[in-house]
Amino acid sequence: MKVSLKWLKDYVDIKVPLKELAERLTMAGLEVKGMEALGGNWENIVVGEVIAVNPHPNADRLRLASVDLGGQQVTVVCGAPNISVGQKVPFAHLGSRLVDGHTGEVVTLQPVRIRGIVSEGMVCSEKELGISDSHEGIMVLPHEAGTGMALNEYLGDVILDVDITPNRVDCLSVMGVSREIAALTGQLLNLPEICYEETEASIDSFVSVDIADPDLCPRYCASLVKGVSMAPSPDWLQQRLSSYGMRPINNVVDVTNYVMLEYGQPLHAFDYNKLKGRQIIVRRARDAETITTLDGVERTLNQDILVIADKKRAVAIAGIMGGLDTEVTEETDAILLESANFNQAAIRRGCGYLQLRSEASIRFDKGLSSNLPLLPVERATQLMLELAGGRAAEGIIDVYPGKGESKPILLSAEEVRRLSGLEVSVEQMIGVLKLLGFECQDTSSPSQISVLAPYWRGDVKCGAELVEEVVRMIGYDKIPITRLSSPLPSQEPTLMLDFRQKLRDILTSYGFQEVLTYSLTSLEKLQKLSPELELEIRPLNVANPMTIEQEYLRTSLRASLLSTLSQNQKMEEAGIRLFEIGKIFLPRGKELPREKEMLCAVLSGSRAELSWHGDKEPLDFFDAKGVVEKLLNQLGLKAVFEDSDDGSLFPGREASVIIEDDKVGVLGDLHPKVAQAFDLGAAVCLIEIDVEKLLDKAAEIRRYQPICRFPSVTRDIALVVNEGIAYQKIKEIVQSFPLVREVTLFDLYTGEQIPEGKKSFAVRVVYQSPDCTLTDEEVNQTQEEMLDRLRRELGATLRG
Amino acid sequence: MLEQLQELHVQALDELSRISEPDELELWRVRYLGRKSGVTQVLRSLATLPLEERRKVGARANEVKSALESRLIEKKRIVEEVHLISALEQKRLDVTLPGRPVSTGRSHPITQTLGEICDIFKSMGFQVFEGPDVEWDYYNFEALNIPRYHPARDMFATLWIDSEMEGRLLRTHTSPMQIRIMEKTRPPIRVIIPGRVYRYEATDATHESMFYQVEGLAVDENITLADLKGTLFEFCRRLLGQERRVRFRCDYFPFVEPGVEVAIDCLACNGGGCRLCGYTGWIEILGAGMVHPDVLRKLDIDPEVHSGFAFGLGVERIPMLRYGIEDIRLFYSNDLRFLKQF
Known part of the structure; x- marks a missing residue:
């Protein structure tokens, strides 16, 4: 909320420097986010009175003005058409900093000779002072401005931008902020004196108020003023509304706004003569009832919305906005002034339904006190009489069905210490609470007091809230610094967290860069993963997405990873390896979705960075497979790889990763159509692993293998088989012999010397026994049997 | 016999002084100190000599042998040193060439x-x-x-x-x-x-x-x-x-x-x-x-x-x-x- 310092000073003496004031407010919970000095640059500018205007001897359109600065007279050359004798004007001495009327830049006023006459300074336009864009003539100040006074003193102000937290609706007002300042600086609050004459008949003879739904309207106050003269507000009032950022309208409406800013209580002025039937009814709207609000929009209401109605129709949406029909206009003669209290939730509901908020509603929807309305309606009546004239009806209507008692709260110094660690005495507590307007009474216990919150502090309802009041008054900077001394709770293992970190460490050590992508994505992107098919899982969507790019909760990490790859391919020439470990969201009807931890990695481009060392080969399927094999190996796991048919991958160049008969993931080249859909240039390999399954497998107990004391025997064999035989088949047969410790494929060959339709595997077999040194005969015999089985089962022959 | 030894000694040293490659040193050793070398033959033939001469020639032959051996060690040290220096020179790298890239990844x-x-x-x-x-x-x-x-x-x-x-x-x-x-x-x-x-x-x-x-x-x-x-x-x-x-x-x-x-x-x-x-x-x-x-x-x-x-x-x-x-x-x-x- 923007608050004028000058305005604050009406209610509280501010003796501390501004910077310190801002700091104290901030520390106490009212954060001063900014301070804007209005007229901060007005040094050397004073109020002058024009005492003579003479023609310029050498120029028709210029004149010479004599200006009295209070004890000193100066003559300036002036081109402004509106200058005349008797005006109070801002006068800038040489050296003043002014806005250039034409360029808009800030310049220092230099002595200048205009058509032969030296000007001893300058009278200024609003634009030159930086007040507005008006540059048609000089700025004319109100007559009460004292001649010779510094302009800063007369017009200058500082606007504080104070962030008001939702619990402190009392501080959405100048009075509220003043009250805080008074309490924090130990000053008294000066309340405006309210006193006016009531010269009309009793208000009851003009209007009656009936609250049909007292649960939504605990209180309704109203006053009536007849015979007002509608006019623009005086400058001081306009300035104050502007300081908050409000546009002045007319004297009556401005008064309601002024008093709202002053007390925080929204008011509404009805044109009394436009109300039908001399009756105000506060009731729920009827379904589909319509009203055209002050902003000219016709709105359809429902039964949850409270309206102010007369005998015939709704004339205002309670607490949100007035109706156009009963608006105060230039012709208005009599004003019915409303100051009421409405249920906070009802106002919020109404604003939500209507998608409409106003200065009134942002106060009501935070829960104003029902004790508040009376004083502001009197204050506004008084100001209206002063500024618009007229005659006030006798008395104020005050219908107050929701009157309640506030409950005292018990507070002890021990409670303050228990929660805050701050040692305070009962006297200290009472002292600060009283400054804030709390009433404190002794109880039977000397260490405990009974505290009653002032009506404007509806937010303080329990001991902890009182503790905060005490502590923030004493100062959060006074809270001691201690360390947790309570016993350490027992700690559980954090398996998933640790496992994810392990996967991250492993993958980064292989050269993969981790990325983090949005959980929300678009249906279009997810659909790109299976261009041919309907999406297997209908993803959960957000009802109110910010953009269509972020509408659906991802059911796969693939889409965002491939998009990320695509974007980076445009920038990066070298090979790219990316991975993400994150959640996917699988819908479960109306329940919360299942959030599943997945790992996805993509590889694309050249295997090695461009360098003079060579290796310009592109990353391929076997790089991806190598990564998975090594990763599993580091986790102590072994997998088999089988053909798979994943819709996003290249048929025949993809494999399921299977551990203990359970599919834990998939890897392969990307399907060309998917690659095209994601606008991917180079070939891409993808790995996807179910992290939760992998954790389960990896959590099993691992045993170490004793190091064999006996020597091993190594034999290389070259086998020729039909093209269609998978290596896995050969490996399985070789490994089925107990003496075989290790089998490694070290060459795969087709071409010359190998018949058409055949291929040759060169395999190194390591034989070893845990119990003895193997003899040649033993090895030969095993190998014979092995070759025999390979021949019988796979048709493998030894390469000649 | 003594003259023969003297001649051998001179010849061997002369040849040794001209050697610059480590391989040649081994050939030289075989030739002058090996089993078929002159000095060895002289030592082997000692038994055939009369006692007086056997002692003189024997002492002289051993002198020559150990002199040649110690010169060989010395020469070997020099040759190897020279050789190393030239080998080091030949294996010089352009250390400003970039290293072989190591693939690295980072966490986010x-x-x-x-x-x-x-x-x-x-x-x-x-x-x-x-x-x-x-x-x-x-x-x-x-x-x-x-x-x-x-x-x-x-x-x-x-x-x-x-x-x-x-x-x-x-x-x-x-x-x-x-x-x-x-x-x-x-x-x-x-x-x-x-x-x-x-x-x-x-x-x-x-x-x-x-x-x-x-x-x-x-x-x-x-x-x-x-x-x-x-x-x-x-x-x-x-x-x-x-x-x-x-x-x-x-x-x-x-x-x-x-x-x-x-x-x-x-x-x-x-x-x-x-x-x-x-x-x-x-x-x-x-x-x-x-x-x-x-x-x-x-x-x-x-x-x-x-x-x-x-x-x-x-x-x-x-x-x-x-x-x-x-x-x-x-x-x-x-x-x-x-x-x-x-």
Whole structure:
């Protein structure tokens, strides 16, 4: 909320420097986010009175003005058409900093000779002072401005931008902020004196108020003023509304706004003569009832919305906005002034339904006190009489069905210490609470007091809230610094967290860069993963997405990873390896979705960075497979790889990763159509692993293998088989012999010397026994049997 | 015989002086000191000589042999030295050529930061938990003292799965985990919860629709605001440097009372005031406070006996401050030119 310092000073003496004031407010919970000095640059500018205007001897359109600065007279050359004798004007001495009327830049006023006459300074336009864009003539100040006074003193102000937290609706007002300042600086609050004459008949003879739904309207106050003269507000009032950022309208409406800013209580002025039937009814709207609000929009209401109605129709949406029909206009003669209290939730509901908020509603929807309305309606009546004239009806209507008692709260110094660690005495507590307007009474216990919150502090309802009041008054900077001394709770293992970190460490050590992508994505992107098919899982969507790019909760990490790859391919020439470990969201009807931890990695481009060392080969399927094999190996796991048919991958160049008969993931080249859909240039390999399954497998107990004391025997064999035989088949047969410790494929060959339709595997077999040194005969015999089985089962022959 | 030895000696030394390659030295050794060399033959033939001459020739032959041997060792040392020098010279590399590239990957800067944050709190006895990103209104708002139509809902622009009525939403903060933890665990509790949170918010340089928070919660007897201050001050200084000034001020969150905002002096201007800190000199990094008694009561924890503190830390802020990153959107746009810097 923007608050004028000058305005604050009406209610509280501010003796501390501004910077310190801002700091104290901030520390106490009212954060001063900014301070804007209005007229901060007005040094050397004073109020002058024009005492003579003479023609310029050498120029028709210029004149010479004599200006009295209070004890000193100066003559300036002036081109402004509106200058005349008797005006109070801002006068800038040489050296003043002014806005250039034409360029808009800030310049220092230099002595200048205009058509032969030296000007001893300058009278200024609003634009030159930086007040507005008006540059048609000089700025004319109100007559009460004292001649010779510094302009800063007369017009200058500082606007504080104070962030008001939702619990402190009392501080959405100048009075509220003043009250805080008074309490924090130990000053008294000066309340405006309210006193006016009531010269009309009793208000009851003009209007009656009936609250049909007292649960939504605990209180309704109203006053009536007849015979007002509608006019623009005086400058001081306009300035104050502007300081908050409000546009002045007319004297009556401005008064309601002024008093709202002053007390925080929204008011509404009805044109009394436009109300039908001399009756105000506060009731729920009827379904589909319509009203055209002050902003000219016709709105359809429902039964949850409270309206102010007369005998015939709704004339205002309670607490949100007035109706156009009963608006105060230039012709208005009599004003019915409303100051009421409405249920906070009802106002919020109404604003939500209507998608409409106003200065009134942002106060009501935070829960104003029902004790508040009376004083502001009197204050506004008084100001209206002063500024618009007229005659006030006798008395104020005050219908107050929701009157309640506030409950005292018990507070002890021990409670303050228990929660805050701050040692305070009962006297200290009472002292600060009283400054804030709390009433404190002794109880039977000397260490405990009974505290009653002032009506404007509806937010303080329990001991902890009182503790905060005490502590923030004493100062959060006074809270001691201690360390947790309570016993350490027992700690559980954090398996998933640790496992994810392990996967991250492993993958980064292989050269993969981790990325983090949005959980929300678009249906279009997810659909790109299976261009041919309907999406297997209908993803959960957000009802109110910010953009269509972020509408659906991802059911796969693939889409965002491939998009990320695509974007980076445009920038990066070298090979790219990316991975993400994150959640996917699988819908479960109306329940919360299942959030599943997945790992996805993509590889694309050249295997090695461009360098003079060579290796310009592109990353391929076997790089991806190598990564998975090594990763599993580091986790102590072994997998088999089988053909798979994943819709996003290249048929025949993809494999399921299977551990203990359970599919834990998939890897392969990307399907060309998917690659095209994601606008991917180079070939891409993808790995996807179910992290939760992998954790389960990896959590099993691992045993170490004793190091064999006996020597091993190594034999290389070259086998020729039909093209269609998978290596896995050969490996399985070789490994089925107990003496075989290790089998490694070290060459795969087709071409010359190998018949058409055949291929040759060169395999190194390591034989070893845990119990003895193997003899040649033993090895030969095993190998014979092995070759025999390979021949019988796979048709493998030894390469000649 | 003596002349023969003398001749051999001279010839051998002469030849040796002309040798420059290590291989030739071996040939020389075979020729002059080997089994078939002149000296060996002389020594072998000694038996045939008369005693007097045998002694003279024998002594002389041994003299020559050992002289040649010691010259050989000396020569060998020189030749090898010369040879090494030339070999070293030949094997000279252009050391300015680039090395063979090592593929390196890095974890995301946010992951790195989360790791650092968690490590600090772990060392203070906090256990790490995680919770769901999609939450019920009850956990995200209701149980945290923010019922429907509460004005504080304005502080959390929410992405709803269905509608506010049905209650599924993307959590707007990690605080719902306070409730889930307290439902399952009795004090003493000391946990932190890192995770993603979401807001219905237009993105710009300082706002993201998704970001990370780390929630903290400690509940036991005798936990005070002073403990919170001590914990968070230590955390801030360990994470951001001992010289950081930390500010603890009153703030409002419906589920804590008293409420606190923690700010550190701006890293860019050292508290002098700049664009980054909005000319205040301070940068807010944490919201915190004492768990509201109403929240405890709802979870059957007696607020007269137990007290607790809670805090919520925005994670992106930390690397932004540290590295001078001016646009939060860089984190999740995953440009490698950005990510590779961390």
